Amino acid sequence: MNTNRFAGKVMVVTGAAQGIGRGVALRAIAEGAKVLFVDRADFVTEVAAEAQSDDAAAFVADLETYDGAASTMAFAKNRFGRIDILINGVGGAIRMRPFAEFEPAHIDAEIRRSLMPTLYACHAVLPYMLAQGCGTIVNISSNATRGIRRVPYSAAKGGVNAMTQSLAMEYGAYNIRVVAAAPGGTEAPPRRVPRNASGDSEQEKAWMGEAVKQVTESTFLKRYGTLDEQIAPILFLASDEAAYITGAVLAVAGGDNG
Template identity: 75%
Template sequence: MTFPGRFEGKVMVVTGGAQGIGRGVGLRAAAEGARVLLADRADFVEAVAAEATGETVGFQCDLETSQGAQDAIAAAQARFGRVDILVNNVGGAIRMRPFAEFSPEQIEAEIRRSLFPTLWGCHAVLPVMLDQGGGVIVNVSSNATRGIRRGPYSAAKGGVNALTQALAMEYGQAGIRVVATAPGGTAAPARRVPRNAEGDTAQEQTWMAEAVAQVTQSNFLKRYATLEEQIAPILFLASDEAAYITGAVLPVAGGDNG
């Protein structure tokens, strides 16, 4: 379901916009009137942007770095003149295993993947929103702050939740809302860029199956969400319909609030 004109006159930047939830958010926002920049390190992000209705562009950058986030926001400003909405969507567990089985390097990689892109995105866009007198940041977190086999990812998303609340308090009087959704397990098409480029061993596949079972059994609906069930709450929080909501982390996880 779309709401034509809901984002008319708005400029939205969606990170991780080449696939999954980010792709869906960007394409639907464009259908609802937004001018959209999809930022992603995948080289097919421009092809995804070409699928959209309205004025939508793809921008390739590494959002795990401060420079990548700065470049994405600068590109949106150069193209559209402002940034009204930032959806920080980059993240996702690279590996699933008991915490004691993670190497230090793997722990650091999980934090870089699932916390730093949101930190850098907020840091890059806040000066722009302060200068223009307002804006909305929607962070995509996770209910996996309580879950098994994803300790470093859980810690990263806990950081996203804390950042959301801290920035909402700090910048509310400047007209900037900062909110988040906390998705649970979500069914999505196979990723064109794999979660773990090294592939999963047989043991890692077993650990992953244990995590999938926990996610399904601990939610009240006993199923994964659809992509649309995750996209819709993000766009609601980004819209003027949610004008009095800030600092909130909305669980979208079938009752398992993490």
């Protein structure tokens, strides 16, 4: 950890209430950033308080809506004066089942959860970055662009990858970098908010087990990653150490690049 790496930088982290997003936001504070912790779960305020720093603030917003993204960026600008880095961490498969078993409403929900928050947040932050003449966006994708039992989620993350590359090409001349990290399976504490609020049937649990087996066996290292193994590459991509990297999607998945 480099305690000065983000000194003077303002970072917005979405999905900061738990999992990878929480870890990224807390470590960024420790490395000198001013951080807005954003989530629709109201306990994001508790997470921001863990930083014990005046440079940490929390904002509750639903990033599945454009208004949520726009209000987030406006709050960050008003609170900190600028936005140097955006980490788009909202997303995650809701259901795991064979594609033929998905209902149309389920497909829509997966796209809304794992594509639209990133698309909306990128759009909402651009005016601020363009006005200040620089910025960095790190999108959290997934190596699940190739995998079983989650085709709609795979499609959403494929969209994140395409968006990353196209935005990087379009806005590189404006000194705005856009990159993505694509985590593989990651060990994490139990979620305080379940991915599927309606719960999983025994059949769905079995399908999920098949997905977990595929994810593990597809990696060269034959194991899940740790939170620390995901957080470090994300913050590297966000830092000035990666100043000549844009349009790249970095697989952090034990060799399974998706």
